[in-house]
Amino acid sequence: MKNHIVFMCTFALITILLQVRTISAQPAAAPAPAGPTNITKILEKAGQFSTLIRLLKSTQVGDQINTQLNNSNQGLTLFAPPDNAFSNLKSGTLNGLTDQEKVELIQFHVVPTFLSVSNFQTVSNPLRTQAGNANNGQFPLNVTTGGNQVNITTGVVDTTIANTIYTDNMLAVYQIDKVLLPLDIFGPPAPAAAPKPQKGSAPTSKDKSADASPSDDDSSDAMGRACHGVLSFFVAAIILALSL
Numbered sequence: 001m002k003n004h005i006v007f008m009c010t011f012a013l014i015t016i017l018l019q020v021r022t023i024s025a026q027p028a029a030a031p032a033p034a035g036p037t038n039i040t041k042i043l044e045k046a047g048q049f050s051t052l053i054r055l056l057k058s059t060q061v062g063d064q065i066n067t068q069l070n071n072s073n074q075g076l077t078l079f080a081p082p083d084n085a086f087s088n089l090k091s092g093t094l095n096g097l098t099d100q101e102k103v104e105l106i107q108f109h110v111v112p113t114f115l116s117v118s119n120f121q122t123v124s125n126p127l128r129t130q131a132g133n134a135n136n137g138q139f140p141l142n143v144t145t146g147g148n149q150v151n152i153t154t155g156v157v158d159t160t161i162a163n164t165i166y167t168d169n170m171l172a173v174y175q176i177d178k179v180l181l182p183l184d185i186f187g188p189p190a191p192a193a194a195p196k197p198q199k200g201s202a203p204t205s206k207d208k209s210a211d212a213s214p215s216d217d218d219s220s221d222a223m224g225r226a227c228h229g230v231l232s233f234f235v236a237a238i239i240l241a242l243s244l
């Protein structure tokens with residue numbers, strides 16, 4: 001039992017350390033490719049975005065983005081859900097959409113201004129997306145920030161910016177954990193059942209299982225608490241180290 005707990009502690013620590021490494025690596029974004037910006041190329045290079053690439057193509061929103069980047073000086077921000085975010089949707093979600101709704105879904109991930117991570121602290125809610133009206137409850141997209149964390153809510157889905165995939169002064173591409181389902185299509189009054197993804201996504205569940213699993217007897221409870229204490233200490237130490 002002890003060995004098991006020690007193993008769990010070690011595993012949880014490694015998980016945390018890896019996450020910290022990922023977080024500290026965030027600001028390093030890919031350099032701008034030569035020639036006009038090509039959103040497909042950026043996402044291909046990042047990997048894990050084949051569903052989004054396919055949808056950008058089939059809805060022609062990808063072409064819109066490239067043209068807009070070429071012709072506007074406002075820049076543009078794309079929230080990019082990776083393939084696993086799409087596969088975590090309730091099955092049939094995408095197939096249940098009309099072509100117009102697919103266009104709206106993808107446009108909902110596009111903000112027609114360049115937003116750096118620090119810009120999110122000062123934007124006013126709701127953000128205007130390419131999908132249309134943000135004010136009458138159709139396509140609201142709200143952000144809340146704390147430290148370096150940027151949370152996003154659509155009224156249907158809550159998610160967070162996981163990573164900066166690309167940024168120059170015109171285009172910012174952020175990886176997000178979930179597909180942004182707009183209220184207009186997925187809200188409660190809609191005819192189709194609202195597919196609310198369940199709370200507690202993959203990244204947090206590992207830490208939780210490490211925390212909760214040893215509960216067989218009293219001594220393992222104590223060990224579990226000790227493990228938790230050690231973990232808390234390490235997390236605090238890492239946060240302190242990062243802030244120095």
Ligand SMILES: *[C@@H]1O[C@H](CO)[C@@H](O)[C@H](O)[C@H]1NC(C)=O
Pocket residue numbers: 038039040041044066
């Ligand atoms: C953008 O990149 C993709 C993949 O690299 C390529 O297939 C496409 O032709 C490019 N589009 C433009 C307009 O250059």
Ligand SMILES: *[C@@H]1O[C@H](CO)[C@@H](O)[C@H](O)[C@H]1NC(C)=O
Pocket residue numbers: 036066067070071
């Ligand atoms: C970008 O703009 C330039 C100049 O306005 C134009 O010549 C070029 O065709 C445009 N490229 C795209 C991909 O829209």
Ligand SMILES: *[C@@H]1O[C@H](CO)[C@@H](O)[C@H](O)[C@H]1NC(C)=O
Pocket residue numbers: 144145146147149151160
């Ligand atoms: C962002 O969301 C996470 C998970 O729901 C939450 O724990 C955190 O407090 C939120 N942060 C902000 C700044 O809203």
Ligand SMILES: *[C@@H]1O[C@H](CO)[C@@H](O)[C@H](O)[C@H]1NC(C)=O
Pocket residue numbers: 125126140141142153154155156
């Ligand atoms: C978004 O923010 C606006 C303004 O604070 C608020 O009125 C609206 O209820 C929020 N919507 C969601 C879905 O959080």
